[in-house]
Amino acid sequence: MVYQHRYLDGSPLALPVGKVVCIGRNYLDHIRELNNAVPETPILFMKPATALVSLDEPIPWPTGRGECHHEVELAVLVGRELRNANAERARDAVAGYGVALDLTLRALQNELKSKGHPWETAKAFDGACPLSPFLKPESLPEPQAADLALQVNGQWRQQGNTRLMIIGIFELMAYISTHFTLQPGDVVLTGTPAGVGPLHSGDVLLLRLADHDFSARLA
Ligand code: ZN
Numbered sequence: 001m002v003y004q005h006r007y008l009d010g011s012p013l014a015l016p017v018g019k020v021v022c023i024g025r026n027y028l029d030h031i032r033e034l035n036n037a038v039p040e041t042p043i044l045f046m047k048p049a050t051a052l053v054s055l056d057e058p059i060p061w062p063t064g065r066g067e068c069h070h071e072v073e074l075a076v077l078v079g080r081e082l083r084n085a086n087a088e089r090a091r092d093a094v095a096g097y098g099v100a101l102d103l104t105l106r107a108l109q110n111e112l113k114s115k116g117h118p119w120e121t122a123k124a125f126d127g128a129c130p131l132s133p134f135l136k137p138e139s140l141p142e143p144q145a146a147d148l149a150l151q152v153n154g155q156w157r158q159q160g161n162t163r164l165m166i167i168g169i170f171e172l173m174a175y176i177s178t179h180f181t182l183q184p185g186d187v188v189l190t191g192t193p194a195g196v197g198p199l200h201s202g203d204v205l206l207l208r209l210a211d212h213d214f215s216a217r218l219a
Contacts, residue, residue: 003052005077005185007096008133008212015079015095018186020047020129021176022073022102026165026191030071033194042167042175045119047102051129052187058219059101060127061201066107070199071192072150072158072207074143075100076169077134078186082177090173093182096134097143099209101150102189103128106198131187132207132214140210144168148193151206160193 007013024043025031031038053059062068079095102123109122140146143162150158167175173188182188199205205216 001054001057003049003054003131006133008135008139013095013134015077015185017049017052018078018183019049020051020187020189021180021182022047022123022189023167023172023191026167026172027160027193028166029160029164029194030192030196033196038166042172044176044179045123046180047124047129050126051124053127053130055130055132055207055214055216058217059130061219062103062105062125062127063201065105067105067198069104069106069196070150070152070157070205071102071104071196072148073100073102073189073192074146074148074162074169074209075131076173076188076190078173078182078188079184081184082173082182085174085177087168087170087174090170090177093173094137095184096136097140097209098132098134099148099207099214100129100131100187100189101207102192103130104196129187129189130216132209135209135212146210147208149208150195151208152199152203154204157197158193158195160195162190164193165191
């Protein structure tokens with residue numbers, strides 16, 4: 001089915017589906033587990049709208065391209081255009097919060113990184129961004145202090161909290177808007193805490209954002 005943004009409570013959400021802008025390293029514990037350096041400026045990359053899929057249907061699974069890792073992330077839905085914005089304007093532009101997986105073909109990404117090449121084929125493929133329905137901003141009054149976790153086949157793999165981000169949600173959106181205009185319907189992924197690892201076809205997932213759980217399954 002064609003992906004469309006929607007609210008968890010079923011109320012209408014009339015925003016187009018746009019690009020997804022992501023940050024590469026935004027939690028110290030995750031930077032350490034991959035032996036990466038702490039970046040001096042945020043590392044940004046994008047996924048196209050064709051990467052978005054709903055958690056309600058089995059998540060399409062890339063085969064024959066090496067290990068695919070889960071990265072559970074707070075997702076922010078942009079409701080108003082942001083260009084060269086400050087953090088306060090960014091906060092006002094939020095239309096909702098959700099939880100996403102930044103699926104990553106890790107072996108391919110490592111190969112690309114070692115050659116100094118861009119990461120798109122490892123991170124921007126079709127289905128590379130499974131995404132939950134969105135909570136309205138008033139339903140998550142403290143987005144910078146929310147539990148963020150992922151369970152795979154009944155085992156907790158990632159258990160973090162958004163307060164552990166290096167650059168906060170609204171500062172990140174403001175920074176992004178100095179490089180790429182954020183448009184209504186775009187999504188920002190805010191980085192992953194530690195615990196990333198491989199997934200397999202048929203895995204059963206539970207994604208947690210604050211006190212909201214979302215279940216999903218890999219095709
Ligand atoms: Zn990520």
